[in-house]
Amino acid sequence: MGETTLNGFGAKPARPSGIRGVAADWASDQRAFKSASWGKAMMWIFLLSDTFIFSCFLLAYMTARSSTTVPWPNASEVFALHMFGADIPLILIAIMTFVLISSSGTMAMAVNFAYRKNKGATVALLLATAALGATFVGMQAFEWTKLITEGVRPWGNPWGAPQFGATFFMITGFHGTHVSFGVLFLLIVARKVWRGEYDRGDRGFFTSRPGDYEHVETMGLYWHFVDLVWVFIFAFFYLW
């Protein structure tokens, strides 16, 4: 009972909670994250670093937008689509938001079914998540194409402050790249679940550590983070 297992499961002596628990965990002279496995803690730390990257992009956008004397293009009009005989503001972005939130919902359920060892449901939900993610990237590609044909460039655009293009391509491009890699890894994890690699504990190609259904949760953390970043981009870039 005294020793610590690498995944943190198994050893469960009563631990203090609250701020005392924080002090006890960090001062335990062992691993500080008692409830999170190695993989999960590392994913969280990676996500923290990614938080800083996206924060810096949004900060650069804030600085550019609030220091320019030229009017900023109106996102509501720029991202409007002509549908059903009228210009509907921001409609594509709204649909993209709902698509990404839905993918987060299916991902959360996939994690749940993975812990129940329900392989069929887990694979189906992971593939649904990947499909929704791919849909999101597809709609983003459509949006980029539309803006580029309308003359938006990183150094200028027809409607106002030239920094608009630079921040748009940088922020949505970086986010879209995250989604794309997420889709790729979702497919890899789905394949692993399908083949029963987490049942047998096959070693992964990346870390050579035995596979475990917890990997689905770690994958989920990344995917929810991508959704989380979109919440901030939607608020600050498209709605502000």
Place this chain on the structure above:
Amino acid sequence: MASHAEQPHRKYSQTAIAEHAEGQQHPIRIYLVVWFWLFVLSACSYLVDYVGFEGYLRWGLILTFMILKAGLIVAVFMHMVWERLALVYAILLPPIAVLVFVAIMAIESDYTALTRMTSFVGGG
């Protein structure tokens, strides 16, 4: 060893950890409820633009809906409410530095804008 195992879980957080020992296992219902609220909140933030609110009302509503959505995702979908505080603090406190950075750059960009308006009024 046996005494440890038979110790009753008196505090909620201990129950949470016991739950965690079998992985993050929670009822499906909670995810569906959060999913529903994320849809509602997204619809609300879209409506802020659609209805055309302006000024502080617009910014306040955008920030409120954004924080609520982010909170739900981190707390429930990413299971942060069920983690031990040592991890929660390690991950959620550092981004405060970003808020300080925001304050610094808000002041800085304000000054830049002022300089541009006073010095380059004639087209620079």
